[in-house]
Amino acid sequence: MSIALDLSSDLHRYANTLHRPMCDLLGCTWPVVLAGMGGVSRAELVTAVTVAGGFGFLGMVREPTSLILKEVREVRAGTDRKFGVNLIPAATPVGLLDAQIATCIEIGVPVVSLFWDVIPAIVRRLRDAGITVAYQIGSIGEARSAEAAGVNFLIVQGREAGGHVRGTQPLAVLLPEVVAGTRLPVLAAGGITEGADVATALSLGAQGVVLGTAMIPTRESFAHSYHKQRIVDAGEHETLLTDSFHINWPKGARVRVLANSVTRGERGDPFGACGTNGTESTVIGEEEGRPIYLFSTDSPLRSMTGDFEAMALYAGKGAERISDITGAATRLHQIVLQAGALLDPGVASVLDRKESAIALSEHMGDERHRTTGRHALLATLNELLEAERAGARVASQMVVEIAEPSLKQMMIAVRQDEARWCGVLTKAIQSLDGSPSRRTGAFYEKAMAVADLWQRMAFLNRGQAWVVRKLHALLPGVDEKQLRAELTAMLASHQENIRLVERQLEAATGGAPPGSA
Structure with missing residues (x-):
């Protein structure tokens, strides 16, 4: 029986919730990609991930062309879905690299990912052969160089990533910068091991994520059992x-x-x-x-x-959150279910939303008023999306800075909530045939300029209160039932988060305003 027939109803629903244009480009169900880890990502693992609805890269760094041919044949024997090959020019002798590229072109590898130095000639050679090209980058400068070279999409790698790390910035900082600074779709990589990580990355503008460390301790991984167990046993900060x-x-x-x-x-x-x-x-x-x-x-x-x-x-920074060795499909689906539940708990499909949006337009009266009303609604929803993205970024940074366990857990919950509403708003905008904004609200820069952690937390609460006021003003004019229900739930969620943060602030300051004498 194929994996598609075994999907639970939740997985089916979340195919709509998590779908991004990148899924169409890569031919996958979920915007979840297996990293092309050298040695580890062989045919067995790539096939398992691909059949389960993800997308897999074979890790062929410095490997002979005979192995590339063998691994590609095995993947094609196991699935007719797209897959990719990962090559790293900087770590490969020139003659071997030339042969690797020629082999990928000759056998029609659908996608090739590259890493480290951006070499435009290689990109052109692959693109001219009809191959989709990705580049993994570690800075906005590299992102722009890769874009100028003609790549199809970027993999934005945060410093949390396992294996070779190109950049110096945390993913939560670099990802929005690249999303806003280039026109290319991006995948997020670095420390992603749970659904909450996926939800956060999508909320910050990524079209999908890349899993590395999470897929090493799987049965299909070519890693040695010693390496797998060391990841399972890893503690925090290891x-x-x-x-x-x-x-x-x-x-x-x-x-x-x-x-x-x-x-x-x-x-x-x-x-x-x-x-x-x-x-x-x-x-x-x-x-x-x-x-x-x-x-x-x-x-x-x-x-x-x-x-x-x-x-x-x-191993990446998320290693401490991996507790067992399991099947690749099981791990992939666990992450998908967690992300789907955070981003879209039980809402209607995109098709249902479009039908509701049409009904809303008809309710608004003549065509001129319909257009005006729709544009105003889209503008407000995008404003809220930018604000939620800013809130998610602030919360992500604070999670890194906070040491106290209960406070850290509260901020993780706030971050997950902000990510959830980013997903809901994105889908709502798409259902109205609008374009979700790629920008992060100015609130992020303002909040991060506040050095004191408690004062920044208070500032975050003021941002949450702004969203509450915005929703109060918006809701009376929203007639579409599903959208109104979601925005009402978003309002209640923000009010609850405000109360949670207020209690923490009161406990820390004895009821006095943060920063008061």
Whole structure:
């Protein structure tokens, strides 16, 4: 039986809730993409994710063309859906890279993703062959360079990501900057392991997300069981950025890994006499006759033997939230269900919304008044969307800064709520045939200019109160039943969040206004 026939009613409904144009481009049900992790993302994992409704990239970094041919054949034997291949020019010898690209073109790989340096000639070569091209970037400058080179979409990587990390900004900061600063659709990557992470990314303007760490501890992953279990056992703050694992990559390239004897300095100097190149390095493992060197970028795979503890144990900041090894489809659907419940709990489908929007237009009278009323409603909904996106960004940043557990949990709940209403507003605007705004409200910059955490929390509450006033003014003029119900629920949710934050502020300040003497 195909996976499509086994989907629960919730999964079917959330196909509408989570659908973004990126799903049409990639041919997937959910805007959830498997990262092209070198070594780990092989045919078994890519096929499992793709059949389950996601989109998968084969991780073919520095791999021979014979392996690319083998893996592509296996994916095509398991599904007729689209998939992709991930290549990294900066980490691949020129001759091999040329052969890899030629192979992808010859066998008609649908999508190719690239990373690190933006090389326009490679993009043109792939695009001229009819291949969809993605670039993973770590800054707004790289995003604009990739856009100018002609890529089809971007993968925005926050510093929370596992594996090689290009940029220095948190995802919640970089993502809205890229969304506003380019015309390309974007996927979000970095620390995404739960549905709440997906909901937040979509609320900040992403059209989908990329999963890496979440998919390593799955049965279909080609990672070694040692690596999988280390992620499952990982505690909070156990990952770190380091350039110690550097062989085969450009100098200074940082990776996020789980702490081990190498990152603690117990294996010597990575850049000393025994760490400068493969011929002088200590052999710590083997893969089918190929030596694995200390300080190399190789991570433990099923096909390897050796000292796994000293290898690069790639993991993103969300590792501590992964508690078991399970099937890839199960993990994907769990994340989809969590995100769908946050963004659209039980609302009608997009088709139903469009029918309701037509009824609302007819109720408004003549064509001139219908157009005016619709435009005014869309303008207000977009204003609210920008405000909610700003609130989600502020809450995301505060979650990072807050240490106290109960306060952090409250702010996580606020962030999830803001993300939820971003999703509802986006769908409402689309149902009225409008274009959801890609901007973040000016409230974000104003709030982040407030250095004191408690004062910023109070400022966040003032933003929530502004939304409440806006909704009070808007609701009397909304006749469409479903939209009115959603906006009423949004109003009640914001009023409850205001009360929650007020209680925290009162407990912290003894009832005095934050910042008062």
